[in-house]
Amino acid sequence: MNKKVCDLILTKKTQLNHDNYLLELQSKEPLSAINPGQFVNVLIKDASSTFLRRPFSVHEVIYATNSIVILVKTVGEGTYKLVEAELGDKIDVVFPLGNGFSLPKKDEKILLIGGGVGIAPMMQMGRESKEARAEVHFLLGARSAKDQILIDEFKQHGSVHLTTNDGSMGVEGFVIHHPIFSKKEGFDRIYCCGPDPMMHAVAKKAKALSIDCEVSLENMMACGFGVCLCCVTKTNEGNKCVCTDGPVFNIKDLEWQI
Amino acid sequence: MNKKVCDLILTKKTQLNHDNYLLELQSKEPLSAINPGQFVNVLIKDASSTFLRRPFSVHEVIYATNSIVILVKTVGEGTYKLVEAELGDKIDVVFPLGNGFSLPKKDEKILLIGGGVGIAPMMQMGRESKEARAEVHFLLGARSAKDQILIDEFKQHGSVHLTTNDGSMGVEGFVIHHPIFSKKEGFDRIYCCGPDPMMHAVAKKAKALSIDCEVSLENMMACGFGVCLCCVTKTNEGNKCVCTDGPVFNIKDLEWQI
Amino acid sequence: MADLKVKIHKLELKNPVMTASGTFGNGVEFDDFINVSDLGGILLKGTTLHHREGNDYPRMAETPSGMLNAVGLQNKGVDYFCESIYPNVRKYNTNVVVNVNGSTIEEYIALTERINELDDIDAIELNISCPNVKEGGMAFGTSCPMAEQVTKEVRKVYNKTMIVKLSPNVTNIAEIDKAVEFQGADSVSLVNTFLGMAIDAESRKPLLSTITGGLSGPAIKPIALRMVWQVAQAIKVPVIGMGGIMNATDAIEFMLAGATAVQIGTANFIDPKIAIKIVKGIEEYAQRHNIHQISDIIGELQM
Amino acid sequence: MADLKVKIHKLELKNPVMTASGTFGNGVEFDDFINVSDLGGILLKGTTLHHREGNDYPRMAETPSGMLNAVGLQNKGVDYFCESIYPNVRKYNTNVVVNVNGSTIEEYIALTERINELDDIDAIELNISCPNVKEGGMAFGTSCPMAEQVTKEVRKVYNKTMIVKLSPNVTNIAEIDKAVEFQGADSVSLVNTFLGMAIDAESRKPLLSTITGGLSGPAIKPIALRMVWQVAQAIKVPVIGMGGIMNATDAIEFMLAGATAVQIGTANFIDPKIAIKIVKGIEEYAQRHNIHQISDIIGELQM
Numbered sequence A, B: 001m002n003k004k005v006c007d008l009i010l011t012k013k014t015q016l017n018h019d020n021y022l023l024e025l026q027s028k029e030p031l032s033a034i035n036p037g038q039f040v041n042v043l044i045k046d047a048s049s050t051f052l053r054r055p056f057s058v059h060e061v062i063y064a065t066n067s068i069v070i071l072v073k074t075v076g077e078g079t080y081k082l083v084e085a086e087l088g089d090k091i092d093v094v095f096p097l098g099n100g101f102s103l104p105k106k107d108e109k110i111l112l113i114g115g116g117v118g119i120a121p122m123m124q125m126g127r128e129s130k131e132a133r134a135e136v137h138f139l140l141g142a143r144s145a146k147d148q149i150l151i152d153e154f155k156q157h158g159s160v161h162l163t164t165n166d167g168s169m170g171v172e173g174f175v176i177h178h179p180i181f182s183k184k185e186g187f188d189r190i191y192c193c194g195p196d197p198m199m200h201a202v203a204k205k206a207k208a209l210s211i212d213c214e215v216s217l218e219n220m221m222a223c224g225f226g227v228c229l230c231c232v233t234k235t236n237e238g239n240k241c242v243c244t245d246g247p248v249f250n251i252k253d254l255e256w257q258i
Numbered sequence C, D: 001m002a003d004l005k006v007k008i009h010k011l012e013l014k015n016p017v018m019t020a021s022g023t024f025g026n027g028v029e030f031d032d033f034i035n036v037s038d039l040g041g042i043l044l045k046g047t048t049l050h051h052r053e054g055n056d057y058p059r060m061a062e063t064p065s066g067m068l069n070a071v072g073l074q075n076k077g078v079d080y081f082c083e084s085i086y087p088n089v090r091k092y093n094t095n096v097v098v099n100v101n102g103s104t105i106e107e108y109i110a111l112t113e114r115i116n117e118l119d120d121i122d123a124i125e126l127n128i129s130c131p132n133v134k135e136g137g138m139a140f141g142t143s144c145p146m147a148e149q150v151t152k153e154v155r156k157v158y159n160k161t162m163i164v165k166l167s168p169n170v171t172n173i174a175e176i177d178k179a180v181e182f183q184g185a186d187s188v189s190l191v192n193t194f195l196g197m198a199i200d201a202e203s204r205k206p207l208l209s210t211i212t213g214g215l216s217g218p219a220i221k222p223i224a225l226r227m228v229w230q231v232a233q234a235i236k237v238p239v240i241g242m243g244g245i246m247n248a249t250d251a252i253e254f255m256l257a258g259a260t261a262v263q264i265g266t267a268n269f270i271d272p273k274i275a276i277k278i279v280k281g282i283e284e285y286a287q288r289h290n291i292h293q294i295s296d297i298i299g300e301l302q303m
């Protein structure tokens, strides 16, 4: 699982909706094992305002073709430039980075919560959890029906539950408002990635229900491999780097006021 | 002849040899008159090292289609990016800039000398000089045969004489070594654009032969329209801006040691 | 529509957007592109008592997100200014400010006295921060006693709005600003360019004839913003902020840091319409944030 | 093949490329990417006597051609360093330099004494220029008497190579460098980061928890280059240059300006292999220009 910096080839690009794209990046050399929840750090070329690399979660790993798929939401110059890349283009990537989620045990019932583009790491996590024979549930939150993407793909790895802020698809409200939390038979583990307020709310819920919970943070990063110390979050053991000690943390280790 | 800043559309792109391209840029609005020797200043988008615009001589004006053609030699990030533009792309241009050459009178015999990409302004100058019924001769200098471009196009406006440094096409040597200068019937005017040492050599020759001579300078520019005062050259009347008082100067006004 | 008016001492600005000295020519060069009178004010190019040829070519080098210049205050002197430039710029329905430069205190005074006679010039900007002239210039702006003295002496002969433009090439900019304020400046403007240098590795030569020159553009924005913030906290007179402003967001940032108005410099070279675009952008920002008076955001950085 | 060796006091560098403190972790983070021993030297991350948590998140903001950081010297203190880091870095066959930081002169001394005991550490870099700590840090580097004093006191307890790293946030950097040289520094390194600031116009909040932070990257290169040139002319000990070096050409420029060696900082974040690439690029430059000893170009700016 050595880190490397190299050019991957863009072999597939799929636009999912107005602002989400799947990019499939192929390595010439075989991929070593990548954990669900790890991320890659991409150099954006030819953009005048992107000086630093841009981090993206590993959405899927296709070992058969040595490919990594990332899900990119366009929010600024870097992501707009990235999704403009054409098939065959070389993309300069540092990977794999970060720790990744801890996999569930056989027969455990787990809830994978993704909010917005925070759904990205949950595809690979869902697949590997299913392969580990856990019972996988996805809870995907979005603003509106048009922002709900990849539902069929998630269904291949588990059952899918949806919320939208405006109620246009699934349950109206935020993910924590979903009735799945009030079911009697609870979850063994919750995994969550999404906007900070959402992760806080989920963590609070998990704590109240005494469910083991991991969250994947998206702190601003300069290097992505543990040398700049810019991406820290407060933990019981002091400041830790989200890029190396994370991005995945167990909420019991974080100093969140929940 | 008001200056404007606006988007022109790239309607045609022709690669002439390994490092020279013709770009045809079309204006939605009718073009007002542009003088041969004037230039345009192009914004290079999506390049990380090009902060300022890049100036290019007007190579041809096609009033019928409201188009300006520029000849671009790739030398750095800006020019490489520019020639990567695709048909239909918007190119942000400030134009027309500078003074331009003084047109010859009817029946005058003129020599238009271009060295390297300095041939750029000579096409439109040749055309308009011919239209003014002058006798037009081009003297085009390049390193080697493969760098001699657009010969047939120049032939439409006058007779063409060539030099190459390695003798692979035309006379071997620099432009001033061409026997055309030793002919008895001399030229009424010489116009020249090219590398600085070449323009100095031509100016010296013209002075020796007492021929009126205009040169087009390519000083480094920040603004291109006379406000930064960065592009100056020394003249009899002190420092003058190459972008507004030039790029074309009569050699008798310049403080060149020739 | 938001009220964009701001006030710099006696100057009423219809909006906080001015253009920076040396980057806007004498305004007239922009007539083809924009309606100059729509700006809050314009700063004319640096003027001296006598004609100056400026430095030798090359005077410019592009740098990452910026440029170096070594113009060296080329201008035709105050006589020419009064006769040939003033008649053209007085027509603008905006604040026209002359950027005043000297090699000695006497020169600053003599020049200011001449400008004082011009009815339609309501303010001067005392440039004690030019890095590109050998004598005077930056030497005044990097030493407290000198900055104080020139401000004090010029104040004696000038009753209209006096803006003092300070050098960023100092350890503690707020200290010098305080000194200058104490001597009667009605406003301070900052930053001027940072002393920098560029070398061509192939020829091993400096890229500027003067070896060093002044760095401007977005590269310096973070430092300029910090200085404006520090100065605005230290002094009471209005601060005019500049340094790498390329768009309305940048301008808003300077205002939040404490600038009452901003100046647009190098950006004018890249887009001759930029100053007007920034006025519009500020208006849109105000609308989006439900701000009725843009002056309400001055110094309103939330901490 | 050109001889790339240079000498910084007693340190023999196999090539002039070092990595800058705080941008190279403890070197081991780069083992996956490069052979660290191929570098001229590495500067470990800033160390203090006691454990420091550093500043709160957010500590970073991207800027045009650069970045601001406000790490605040997070590190586990010298005990941890000696026990857990030193054993891992002494293996490198290159010069491993510890970046020494203190809030008081006593802290600088106590820390240096500990480092002095480590056989395989042949040099310290005295950081008197960190803009991101409240006490000490930059205050030492921006005042001549303080810079002199800390240099002098640390010199008394340290006989190996002592490099002093100075603050660029000063009016006259050469003056401070001279003072430091006078007090026995064997070399000076510059520049540290420039104090800057970034604001989010939408939320009206600073982008850094500490409001201001240190600017690094290509944006500062022209200023850094000028400072290195000025300092190299003013002092006799070798200068180590840095500030925005992204490629071999940049490195050569610093050497032409007078740097004996260079440090690569922020560029490491963008390309973890960059330092080695720069070594190769310098070698190519030497070959292309028929330079047998790279040390021949130090200070060879043609004017």
Ligand SMILES: Cc1cc2nc3c(=O)[nH]c(=O)nc-3n(C[C@H](O)[C@H](O)[C@H](O)COP(=O)(O)OP(=O)(O)OC[C@H]3O[C@@H](n4cnc5c(N)ncnc54)[C@H](O)[C@@H]3O)c2cc1C
Residues within 6 Å of the ligand: A039, A050, A054, A055, A056, A057, A058, A070, A071, A072, A073, A074, A075, A076, A077, A078, A079, A080, A117, A120, A121, A217, A218, A219, A220, A221, A247
């Ligand atoms: C570990 C990690 C994994 C990530 N995974 C994904 C992913 O799978 N898919 C995806 O689309 N995005 C992901 N992101 C976020 C992604 O990196 C940013 O959206 C991207 O860097 C924005 O670049 P830009 O140039 O387009 O926007 P910019 O112009 O840089 O920024 C646009 C806006 O987004 C904000 N922003 C940028 N980065 C972050 C961040 N890290 N946290 C909070 N706000 C930010 C900026 O402050 C700004 O307001 C991840 C981030 C991290 C740290």
Ligand SMILES: Cc1cc2nc3c(=O)[nH]c(=O)nc-3n(C[C@H](O)[C@H](O)[C@H](O)COP(=O)(O)OP(=O)(O)OC[C@H]3O[C@@H](n4cnc5c(N)ncnc54)[C@H](O)[C@@H]3O)c2cc1C
Residues within 6 Å of the ligand: B039, B050, B054, B055, B056, B057, B058, B070, B071, B072, B073, B074, B075, B076, B077, B078, B079, B080, B117, B120, B121, B217, B218, B219, B220, B221, B247
């Ligand atoms: C009035 C004028 C008219 C011009 N007309 C043409 C034209 O018709 N066709 C054409 O191809 N080019 C022309 N040029 C030159 C053209 O502007 C430059 O080649 C271009 O700006 C280089 O940009 P870049 O980003 O590709 O290279 P950069 O990376 O900026 O530079 C590459 C190399 O070229 C050098 N260089 C760049 N600009 C100049 C310059 N103005 N003078 C001397 N050296 C320079 C740089 O120092 C560097 O060594 C003209 C320049 C001027 C001032």
Ligand SMILES: Cc1cc2nc3c(=O)[nH]c(=O)nc-3n(C[C@H](O)[C@H](O)[C@H](O)COP(=O)(O)O)c2cc1C
Residues within 6 Å of the ligand: B228, B229, B230, C020, C021, C022, C023, C045, C046, C047, C069, C071, C073, C099, C127, C130, C165, C191, C192, C193, C215, C216, C217, C218, C220, C242, C243, C244, C245, C263, C264, C265, C266, C267
């Ligand atoms: C080419 C050029 C010429 C300048 N001339 C002057 C001048 O004459 N007087 C002055 O006070 N400032 C002068 N400046 C400094 C600008 O007014 C401004 O302070 C500086 O460029 C920073 O702003 P910017 O980054 O927006 O350009 C000049 C700047 C440039 C780029």
Ligand SMILES: Cc1cc2nc3c(=O)[nH]c(=O)nc-3n(C[C@H](O)[C@H](O)[C@H](O)COP(=O)(O)O)c2cc1C
Residues within 6 Å of the ligand: A228, A229, A230, D020, D021, D022, D023, D045, D046, D047, D069, D071, D073, D099, D127, D130, D165, D191, D192, D193, D215, D216, D217, D218, D220, D242, D243, D244, D245, D263, D264, D265, D266, D267
């Ligand atoms: C994230 C970060 C942390 C830094 N930490 C230190 C430090 O601990 N000690 C120090 O002397 N300099 C520190 N620096 C400054 C660098 O060593 C270097 O002086 C500066 O970044 C300029 O070089 P650059 O532009 O190549 O990055 C740090 C810089 C960055 C970006």
Ligand code: FES
Residues within 6 Å of the ligand: A220, A221, A222, A223, A224, A225, A226, A227, A228, A229, A230, A231, A232, A241, A242, A243, A244
């Ligand atoms: S991003 Fe640099 S340490 Fe995490």
Ligand code: FES
Residues within 6 Å of the ligand: B220, B221, B222, B223, B224, B225, B226, B227, B228, B229, B230, B231, B232, B241, B242, B243, B244
């Ligand atoms: S390029 Fe600005 S005045 Fe000529």
